Amino acid sequence: MKPVTPTETAEVFGDTPDVRLLWQSEQVKAIYADIILALNERTPLLKIIADAGTGKTLLCRKLFFSLKAHASRYEVDLLPYPAIDARELKTRLTGLNNTRHSIILIDEAQAVSNDALLVISKHLAKTDNLSLVLFGQPLLESRLANANLARLSEIVQKCYHLRALTREETEQYIQARLALAGFTPEDDWLNTEVIESIYSLSHGVPRVINTLMRRSAVIASQSGAAGIELAHLQQASNTLELQYV
Incomplete structure (x- = not known):
């Protein structure tokens, strides 16, 4: 029997989001495949809802690197931390390349400000060349249901729930x-x-x-x-x- 090795165990059971460690459960495979299909159809808004610690960040990174591998087709931007103000976000959106399908991934999206979400909704409404993928905790759903963000609810979207x-x-x-x-x-x-x-x-x-x-x-x-x-x-x-x- 191979003995217990804390160092090796720490490497494979670490909390750092390493896409090499993503375990492809049937649930993850199904969600990932449907996300890719939705993006190929240029669905404007995708939401992946999951409780803390259930793997949404790892799935987000997996999607990011997969899309980056097709740079001729997609222009991909990852915002791993939602501490971005509306003005900076507007600048990023304005600078997107219109010749490719632009995809913005936002992790911990439940913490994005209302102003930033409104900026996003305006851009989604005026172009069919942009998709937004929000990864967030359940709070995200209740926030997006707020009357102040009604414009987002009018956008074509898909929602996925990643369970434990x-x-x-x-x-x-x-x-x-x-x-x-x-x-x-x-x-x-x-x-x-x-x-x-x-x-x-x-x-x-x-x-x-x-x-x-x-x-x-x-x-x-x-x-x-x-x-x-x-x-x-x-x-x-x-x-x-x-x-x-």
Whole structure:
């Protein structure tokens, strides 16, 4: 059995959005494929709604790099942090190349100001060569429903919801990440009981799964264990003040 290695575990269960670590669940595949189809049809406004930690930033980066690879067809701009004022955004929009399909991706879009969203809606209304893709938490939906942003609701749009992982998906996610670190199912690094507990503690949220795996690996390594045991997971969860459900 390959021993517990905190360094390798930290690399594959890190929170930095590395597109190489994107796990292609059936849900992610379906959403991604439909987004590409919608963009090919030049749908003006796309919204991807997800709770914090469920992978929307990773999906956003994946989409960005995929579109960038087709530079002759798309002009792509990524705003990873929504701290952009309306004036700066207007300047960016005005400078877009009209010979290509322009696509703007905004992560954490629930924090974008109303003024900036209104600037976007004006540009979307007067061109068919621009698509806006908003990645945000559920607050984004309620904000866009505000009467002050009624113009945005009139624009042709599609909405996707990225949910947390199921119990089965949680196991597949963990095994896929472990495989990237060189582990195989035969290493028996985690038993079914530990995986059940990880799912119960994390509610299937990848960011929480990652944190539990990193901390449990450190504790297991320090104790000289060959794999993660329930006691290691419980100790890790105590530091996060997580509760079983």
